[in-house]
Amino acid sequence: MVEHRPTFVTNLECSLTGEVYEADQVHGQSSAGRPLLVRYDLDAMRTQVTRDEIAARPTDLWRWRELLPVRATTDIVSLGEIETPLVPLLKAGGANVLVKDEGRLPTGSFKARGLVMAVAMAKALGITRIAMPTNGNAGAALAAYASRCGIETIVFCPADTPEINVREIAMQGARVWRVNGLIDDCGAIVGEGARQGRWFDFSTLKEPYRIEGKKTMGLELAAQLGWTLPKAIFYPTGGGTGLIGMWKAFAELEALGWIGSERPKMFAVQAAGCAPIVKAFEDGVEHADRWEDAHTVAAGIRVPRAVGDFLILRAVRESGGRALAVSDAAILDAVDDAARQDGLLLCPEGGATLAAYRQALADGLVAAEDSTILFNCATGLKYPMPEAPQALDRHALIDWDAL
Amino acid sequence: MVEHRPTFVTNLECSLTGEVYEADQVHGQSSAGRPLLVRYDLDAMRTQVTRDEIAARPTDLWRWRELLPVRATTDIVSLGEIETPLVPLLKAGGANVLVKDEGRLPTGSFKARGLVMAVAMAKALGITRIAMPTNGNAGAALAAYASRCGIETIVFCPADTPEINVREIAMQGARVWRVNGLIDDCGAIVGEGARQGRWFDFSTLKEPYRIEGKKTMGLELAAQLGWTLPKAIFYPTGGGTGLIGMWKAFAELEALGWIGSERPKMFAVQAAGCAPIVKAFEDGVEHADRWEDAHTVAAGIRVPRAVGDFLILRAVRESGGRALAVSDAAILDAVDDAARQDGLLLCPEGGATLAAYRQALADGLVAAEDSTILFNCATGLKYPMPEAPQALDRHALIDWDAL
Missing domain, CATH: 3.40.50.1100 (Rossmann fold)
Structure with a gap:
């Protein structure tokens, strides 16, 4: 479904210190404990691709391939990431x-954008077990993409996360736990498990x-x-x-x-x-x-x-x-x-x-x-919507003017 | 958002008898009580548009404008009908x-395709009040498009229609009634109201x-x-x-x-x-x-x-x-x-x-x-999904191997 195109990724760097990290390696955060940012050779790219070429491609997320970190088309795990209207x-x-x-x-949800990329990179880098704290939508996206490519997922969400989100995550093949706390409490559990080497930590901005x-x-x-x-x-x-x-x-x-x-x-x-x-x-x-x-x-x-x-x-x-x-x-x-x-x-x-x-x-x-x-x-x-409780008895006389 | 293009619509005809009906008029079913089909001047169209031209347009439903019945771009009521992946x-x-x-x-849902077209034509033809029987999704699409252009809607659904559908219809500005029966029982009410001149009947295949x-x-x-x-x-x-x-x-x-x-x-x-x-x-x-x-x-x-x-x-x-x-x-x-x-x-x-x-x-x-x-x-x-009831107490000792 997706044509091969080269990525212009060069390296990663710490968002705080600028310290450089190698691409194509498993990374979490920087040694300064900050998010890593992916960098590209934009000078090379501008000589090789035009915006009109991009505009002429199918309008999904993968049209931006040169500006995305995934190298091999075979690592792309897609559920149809259309351009949103x-x-x-x-x-x-x-x-x-x-x-x-x-x-x-x-x-x-928009969580699909982040997770389709992160899961593709996890696949490319050989990660087989991922955990994540979520308020609902990120967990659902992770579960879907990871299940699709056989990566195991464990998801932790606040106890009062809407039922539909929790069920969706489970339906899509993740193991999901409701935790008596907020998302950062869930994140603490994920972090501890990662330190124990049980899984890779997919928390927001803790992977690049x-x-x-x-x-x-x-x-x-x-x-x-x-x-x-x-x-x-x-x-x-x-x-x-x-x-x-x-x-x-x-x-x-x-x-x-x-x-x-x-x-x-x-x-x-x-x-x-x-x-x-x-x-x-x-x-x-x-x-x-x-x-x-x-x-x-x-x-x-x-x-x-x-x-x-x-x-x-x-x-x-x-x-x-x-x-x-x-x-x-x-x-x-x-x-x-x-x-x-x-x-x-x-x-x-x-x-x-x-x-x-x-x-x-x-x-x-x-x-x-x-x-x-x-x-x-x-x-x-x-999300919950207000009740709409009007009932009409078709066997009774209908008050047409009240409809 | 949508460029003007001509439609090649010529007329409507009865799907059973072939009897011809004029375009640009309010129609329900044919006099034989059958669905009406819209016909186009395809010979004229093939000399004026190529499939490559269509393929080069933005990939939404309106790229097919020449093969759709809406004449005036101003009658289009759009919520972003993307090409589905x-x-x-x-x-x-x-x-x-x-x-x-x-x-x-x-x-x-796919009901949006049918309803975006039917509502645009209702708008074009000056219809101001629409009723419909629905199992849920059609009513939601009707409500959304009709509310968007100020057309009043009354929707009837079986009593056991999932709560989410009924609420969605109401949220989107329709008056919705749960009826103790099935969709054709709801349709009978819509038909009776239409005969009384209370509204236009938007039942499946009862408008063209x-x-x-x-x-x-x-x-x-x-x-x-x-x-x-x-x-x-x-x-x-x-x-x-x-x-x-x-x-x-x-x-x-x-x-x-x-x-x-x-x-x-x-x-x-x-x-x-x-x-x-x-x-x-x-x-x-x-x-x-x-x-x-x-x-x-x-x-x-x-x-x-x-x-x-x-x-x-x-x-x-x-x-x-x-x-x-x-x-x-x-x-x-x-x-x-x-x-x-x-x-x-x-x-x-x-x-x-x-x-x-x-x-x-x-x-x-x-x-x-x-x-x-x-x-x-x-x-x-x-739709309903099975429960996923696993709870984890973050204050208790975590059994990591069980996660």
């Missing part, structure tokens, strides 16, 4: 608001390749918008891999000469009940403290501590954007409005981006005429 | 089995345009397979609009000279607990009797009576295919295998096609080397 949100958003609907990806998959959101946006970028991006921010990834993608595209130096304002959206990045942003600091008593209806962004905090904050600040917190009530209103008015069922995290957009608009941080992208990171179908 | 089902299926994953469409949307499954398949068709197609058959639509699409593509005269064997897949088409096929008759006491886990194909029965049976027979019934146990096994082995979570109706394929393979109706397409008509996330 941009859906106008005319009524609930406005004339210049597009939703990038990531719920269309395999397993119904999920970010490479997630950066395709930025690559796709540029291609979909005719090699321009929007004025503003609202991104639901838990671990923040996607935001960091897009920021990296924009830099790579500029280095290739495929886009200019203009950047969108990046808005990192969090829930008021779990807003460590917002607090760090407002405090003007580089790292975020753990958020205590985290709670929000948007489980995907209930991440008390993000290992890539400094990378998120750096991107948001460089972009002239903000970190914004929204209430659960505003999130639920936004979900309701988008579904009722525009027929688009967002996930709560997607709803959070609409709520944040509305707040930013009211506060003058964006203008109604600014082209704006909201990320809906998963299908709304995975 | 073909996903290999290597382990649970076989080397030559591809799943067309229709769960990636807006509202998570859902089939035009559904036929894009056949158009897409041809384009995705390089203007060839597979040897066999397994299609979950309730109302059968998609099967009839694909058969029509293949005829149109051949008339355009874009494919040859070879056709896939069409396998209409039903559940053993509701198999009216299978019975009619085996009895060698043209019409199917209502199936009494219909029951199956695959609610989407729990359709006791299909108004297009003769069109389904005709296509299946002309193709050299079969109508096949599979047990609920075989369906659930198939869903489980595809998820566990290939990481692809099928809906029960999609599982039914895998179960039927396995049966057909065992019975020698298809060969393992035949290129085969299974239709997964909706995301598996909308």
